Amino acid sequence: MLNTQYQAFKTATDKSYAMLRARGSNIRAVDTALKAYWKEMNGTANSTREIARLNDIVIACKDWLKLKRGKSEFRTTTFTHTEEVRTLFIARRTAIANLGTEAVRELYARLQALGIMTADLRGRLHFDKHKLAVLGSGVQLGARAPNVRPLQPMGADYQNERLSYLTSNKTQAISxxxxxxxxxxxxxxxxxxxxxxxxxxxxxxxxxxxxxxxxxxxxxxxxxxxxxxxxxxNMTSGDVNYLNKSERLQYIAMVGPDGALYDSNDQKITTHQFKVTAYAMDSYGTLFTKDADPLGDAMFFNHSSFNAGKDVISAGTLVIRDGVLRTIDNNSGHYKPTRDNLHNCLDVLASEGLNLAWAIVNLYVWVDGVKQEHRYYASEFLRNPNGRPSRIT
Known part of the structure; x- marks a missing residue:
């Protein structure tokens, strides 16, 4: 059951100055969802309705945080309450991010306890946890903050791929x-x-x-x-897969409590022995991975496929054996990730408890026009990405 009581939430997010007592329509949506949950829990509890009310809280919190993303804490107002407005804004953002995260944890626990957790739900909750953490940081995507890493867009030579997708009303992407x-x-x-x-x-x-x-x-x-x-x-071109939000969840990779990587079915991941396995980490720090075989009638599945061509923290290829990360690199022609991009990706995974004891980092760099592979032990690369590699080929 949620620890956050409605009255405590309202008090923490209410205006402390008399001139602007009314709560706006955006935060009222969060109020409504939280009140509905407690009404349900204080009455005759029904598991189906409880889960629905928890989901409503998560959605309302995400919507509020997304609406406020990137907005300045120092907004000018008609009244002389700039500091009060700033304090309230930060308090609301923090309280709503915490509430959403708490609701995600409770949802996960209830679904597990009831035995109705599915792959789609597990992936969605994992994604929502990351999204709430980033949006709740109050920093625009791409900026530096504990939960926000700088992003890497597709190269100029690939930008038209996403543009073709958008101009087709998201029905087709030219590879x-x-x-x-x-x-x-x-x-x-x-x-x-x-x-x-x-x-x-x-x-x-x-x-x-x-x-x-x-x-x-x-x-x-x-x-x-x-x-x-x-x-x-001439059989050299065709469509590339661009996954929508629900499709990509089945390729999510999650760090388990034992430090191993699990798929959305809660099974330890083992990548294909003979196929290249691509990965991309989205702007919220969610890792997606899949072999490079195209889906459906498409001719290509590329790094851009995971996030529909949007910016990423990093992308490349990896090898996982029985949940253990063995190798990871920045080998992506679409995104051309830098040393820092790969380091940030590894930092996200390490912060979630990923076991890096057996992992090797293959960093690809261009030296005098020649592509080189610089090999590092992952723990060493994480500690100092600019250090001396163990091997150069």
């Missing part, structure tokens, strides 16, 4: 990998006078030839679409 491969194929093929399947329309053919002369980092969305059209004719 940046396929477009890159097609651009390379077209450029080399034209230079060597090779037979290439091009659009029959003369104007479209001329456009394709013009696009081939462009640097891949300077392509427009129209260029992307032209190259994709050619790629589909």
């Amino acid at each position: 940046g990998s396929g477009v890159h491969a097609t651009h390379d194929y077209l450029t080399k093929g034209l230079a060597a006078n090779q037979a290439i399947s091009l659009p029959r329309d003369r104007t479209r053919r001329d456009q394709a030839i013009a696009v081939a002369a462009k640097d891949v980092h300077n392509l427009t969305l129209d260029d992307f679409q032209i190259l994709d059209e050619i790629g589909r004719l």
Whole structure:
């Protein structure tokens, strides 16, 4: 049962100055959810309704924190209560983040006790826990704070991949990998006078030839679409999977109390022995991992697939054996994570209790135009990411 009583919450989040006594509509949604929960618990308790009321609290808390994300604590008002407004804002943000987190813990405990926990619910609660921690920090995503790590966007040469997804009303994403491969194929093929399947329309053919002369980092969305059209004719391009919020939860990886990595079915993760396993950590510090095999009719599954092309803390590949992280790297062409990105990812996992005793970090860096692999013991890399690697290849 929640420790937070409604009256205590209201007192902690109420205005202390007389001029503005009324509570706004946004926080009233949290009030309503918390009051409904206690009404349920003080009456004839029903497990189904209890779980529904707890879920309402989580949603109301997330909505309030999301609405207030990035807003300044030092807001100007019509009245001369700047410090009071700031104090109240911080108090509310802290109380609501704590309430939401408490409701998530209670939900998890109740679902487990009732034997009705599912993979989807386990993944959702894990994600919500991370989201509440970040939103409750009061710092914009991408800034530095205990729960917030700097983010890495996709490279300029891949941004049109997400743009194609948004312009299609989130129904289709043109693969940046396929477009890159097609651009390379077209450029080399034209230079060597090779037979290439091009659009029959003369104007479209001329456009394709013009696009081939462009640097891949300077392509427009129209260029992307032209190259994709050619790629589909030559079997070098196609769609890339972009998972929606519910789809990605099945690929979540969670640190268990024993320091091992578990999937949404509460089973220790073992990655495929012969397939490359990709990972991406989203802006809230949630880790997703899956082999690179595409889903459905798509031609590609890339690092961008996990978070629908949005910014990440880090991305790359990893190996997990019986829940134990063995290797992790920053090998992602879409995001090109830096040394700091990989370190931040490992720091998030370590803060959750991940056992790093057997883990190796393979950091990929470019030295004089040559890609090198710098190998570290994970514990050493976590302590000093700029230290001397144990091996360079």
